[in-house]
Amino acid sequence: MxxxxxxxxxxxxxxxxxxxxxxxxxxxxxxxxxxxxxxxxxxxxxxxxxxxxxxxxxxxxxxxxxxxxxxxxxxxxxxxxxxxxxxxxxxxxxxxxxxxxxxxxxxxxxxxxxxxxxxxxxxxxxxxxxxxxxxxxxxxxxxxxxxxxxxxxxxxxxxxxxxxxxxxxxxxxxxxxxxxxxxxxxxxxxxxxxxxxxxxxxxxxxxxxxxxxxxxxxxxxxxxxxxxxxxxxxxxxxxxxxxxxxxxxxxxxxxxxxxxxxxxxxxxxxxxxxxxxxxxxxxxxxxxxxxxxxxxxxxxxxxxxxxxxxxxxxxxxxxxxxxxxxxxxxxxxxxxxxxxxxxxxxxxxxxxxxxxxxxxxxxxxxxVHPNAHLFGYGVGFNVGRAPYDNPKVRQAVQLAMDRDEWLLLRDAGELPGGMKMLALVSGTPWSYSVEELEQMRGIRDKLTPGGQEDVAEANALLDEVFGEGNRELEISCMAAGVEYVEDCLLFADMMKKNLGIKVVMESVEPAVGTDRSKTGAYEMNSGAVAASTDFGDPDDYLLPKISTRYNANSSAVLRNLEALKVNEPELMLWLEDTIDKQSRELDFVKRHAMVRELENKIYYDLALYIPFGQRMAFPGTGPAVKGYRLFDLSLxxxxxxxxxxxxxx
Missing domain, CATH: 3.40.190.10 (Periplasmic binding protein-like II)
Known part of the structure; x- marks a missing residue:
């Protein structure tokens, strides 16, 4: 002893x-x-x-x-x-x-x-x-x-x-x-x-x-x-x-x-x-x-x-x-x-x-012990289907989503129920700060002049793809579980309001959603699809969600990544090469800069996932409990x- x-x-x-x-x-x-x-x-x-x-x-x-x-x-x-x-x-x-x-x-x-x-x-x-x-x-x-x-x-x-x-x-x-x-x-x-x-x-x-x-x-x-x-x-x-x-x-x-x-x-x-x-x-x-x-x-x-x-x-x-x-x-x-x-x-x-x-x-x-959850919630595209194989369509949706509306739905009494994020979850040494996120394209409040610029840019991108004012696109949003229905409904409201796009929700059982994700039988899916972390390192997200080189992908993710490598080979090659380089970089300052560049490319150019934000978890303890303290993302x-x-x- x-x-x-x-x-x-x-x-x-x-x-x-x-x-x-x-x-x-x-x-x-x-x-x-x-x-x-x-x-x-x-x-x-x-x-x-x-x-x-x-x-x-x-x-x-x-x-x-x-x-x-x-x-x-x-x-x-x-x-x-x-x-x-x-x-x-x-x-x-x-x-x-x-x-x-x-x-x-x-x-x-x-x-x-x-x-x-x-x-x-x-x-x-x-x-x-x-x-x-x-x-x-x-x-x-x-x-x-x-x-x-x-x-x-x-x-x-x-x-x-x-x-x-x-x-x-x-x-x-x-x-x-x-x-x-x-x-x-x-x-x-x-x-x-x-x-x-x-x-x-x-x-x-x-x-x-x-x-x-x-x-x-x-x-x-x-x-x-x-x-x-x-x-x-x-x-x-x-x-x-x-x-x-x-x-x-x-x-x-x-x-x-x-x-x-x-x-x-x-x-x-x-x-x-x-x-x-x-x-x-x-x-x-x-x-x-x-x-x-x-x-x-x-x-x-x-x-x-x-x-x-x-x-x-x-x-x-x-x-x-x-x-x-x-x-x-x-x-x-x-x-x-x-x-x-x-x-x-x-x-x-x-x-x-x-x-x-x-x-x-x-x-x-x-x-109450507010604690940032490990997962980023939002929607993800099936890039094997048109028109989601066009990055401009995905980028338009990324810019037009109102994250502040999503956060309002998460509030728990007097406590905020969520937090903003870019491609990586917030709350790690690698993440953007709250102040930085509030000023970023696509993340900033849509009621501000900057937010209105994001909506205008999103519509301009769709005009390039479909013709000026043409919004005949209809999106199907799959909610594989009742807890994701609300996110699909909010997404539908935002797309109609900011882009004039119709979104139809499909509510399915989780097992059905898993099977359809594996086979590619969906257009968009809602859930904890945006990002996650186990121990606060960028590789937590980059290896299983963006790179195909580490045999770490689920079959549903791999299907999307392989399609992206065909449709956008230069971007995917740059992403996978840079993921390798940042993973092997031991100098924090240099690696931090690489991670920032990767995160921006993934969010704005790739736009495979549309993160709404992270949810907060709210563990509760009784008055007798001492020594219980959680750090964010600690699950x-x-x-x-x-x-x-x-x-x-």
């Missing part, structure tokens, strides 16, 4: 009765409040965002992060030195069971799985070599299982010094040994790093859902152990130096697994965790702060304190109950009455109407927060 952090019972029945008490207060903004109205809004937690001009941690070739030593501090005291720690939380406390709501069952308990639901069920039991500080964000990388790290001169070998004495968990369902190798309770050493990396980057063929490592760390070629397999030095080798490497590792999805556990699992239980059963829930074994309790389908997934966790005094809570409440009104009732502690991760956070209710009726019971990278949140009950 090391002191230096850097060296239930089912609640458904109870809720049924409680809903009779607070149902009216939870039904929506028009409901009659059951508690005395107040002018004091619900407290709003301060979100942390990576400033646009801030260099991301590990982004430059000269930066070699080495954690500070502090043997007099406990692990939690070390965390409290973070710039993200909030003194108003008070002194950390131990004990209690966190109740964290999700909206659906988990169907896959495999390690390395992120996602709104998968992450909460899976990640609390695992650790990685390094991680982002969950209270700060993409600009701060801190140790996890490695206490220090250093690059070689040509940035192709990253040497990690591992903490000693870290033990894998003691899971009864896992064997004590396999083929002569210790499994349960084995010590984490260099011999485990290579197989763990290999699973993440080149997973077995039956792990069909593990794709993120193939995209983000494709250049990782292997791991060597200069002090022997049982040593505490691991050299991770890369084919080429890339600017994203540290961020991709700090995301935390390359979890460390016991070498002999992997052999046992791959031999005896291949794909055994890719199902939503209690048996699958207990097959995994990591080094993290929690071990699995019981998984009850449609009710709860339990995590309990790992008694052998290597950080003294952590985790602070005795456990986490991931409570499955599919209905949003039921979940909000549970939060308002103290039956759950947290309602929120990404899209299953509080709805805008519930945020307004929290501000109006429950200011002393619910704290897939704030795994290490679980050990440092506590209950003040």
């Amino acid at each position: 090391f002191r230096n952090g850097y060296k239930m019972k089912p609640i458904i029945a109870t809720l049924a009765g409680l809903m009779l008490i607070v149902a009216l207060a939870c039904a929506g903004e028009s409901a009659t409040p059951t508690s005395k109205p107040t002018n004091t809004p619900a407290p709003v937690a301060t979100a942390t965002s990576a400033p646009a001009a801030t260099v991301p941690a590990g982004a430059t070739a000269t930066e070699v992060p080495v954690p500070a030593e502090g043997p007099e501090l406990t692990s939690m005291e070390t965390y409290m030195q973070s710039s993200g720690y909030m003194p108003e939380w008070g002194e950390p406390k131990t004990g209690g069971i966190f109740k964290w709501r999700v909206s659906r069952n988990n169907s896959n308990f495999s390690p390395n799985m992120s996602g709104t639901t998968h992450g909460l069920f899976n990640m609390p039991r695992y650790g990685s070599l390094i991680r982002f500080d969950p209270w700060v964000g993409f600009t701060s990388i801190i140790p996890d299982l490695a206490k220090s790290w250093a690059w070689n001169d040509d940035m192709t070998t990253l040497t990690f010094q591992l903490y000693e004495g870290v033990k894998f968990q003691n899971i009864p369902e896992v064997p004590e040994s396999y083929n002569g190798g210790k499994v349960r309770g084995d010590e984490f050493t260099c011999e485990d790093v290579g197989p763990s990396a290999e699973r993440h980057v080149r997973p077995p063929k039956w792990e069909t859902t593990l794709k993120k490592g193939q995209r983000s760390l494709w250049h990782l070629t292997g791991v060597t152990c200069p002090d022997g397999p049982l040593g505490y030095t691991a050299e991770v080798h890369f084919e080429v130096p890339l600017g994203k490497t540290m961020s991709a590792l700090a995301q935390g999805l390359m979890v460390m697994l016991d070498k002999d556990w992997l052999e046992w699992y791959n031999t005896e239980h291949p794909a055994g965790m890719t199902k939503g059963t209690n048996e699958a829930y207990h097959l995994g074994m990591g080094t993290g702060p929690y071990i699995p309790g019981e998984f009850k389908s449609d009710i709860v997934g339990e995590h309990r304190r790992n008694p052998d966790y290597h950080r003294d005094g952590l985790p602070l809570a005795d456990g986490i109950d991931v409570v499955i409440l599919k209905d949003f009104t039921t979940a909000f009732t549970a939060l308002a009455t103290g039956q759950i502690h947290v309602m929120g991760r990404g899209s299953w956070s509080m709805t805008p109407a519930q945020v307004a209710q929290a501000q109006r009726d429950f200011p002393d019971r619910i704290t 897939y990278s704030n795994w290490s927060i679980w050990e440092r949140v506590w209950l003040d009950e």
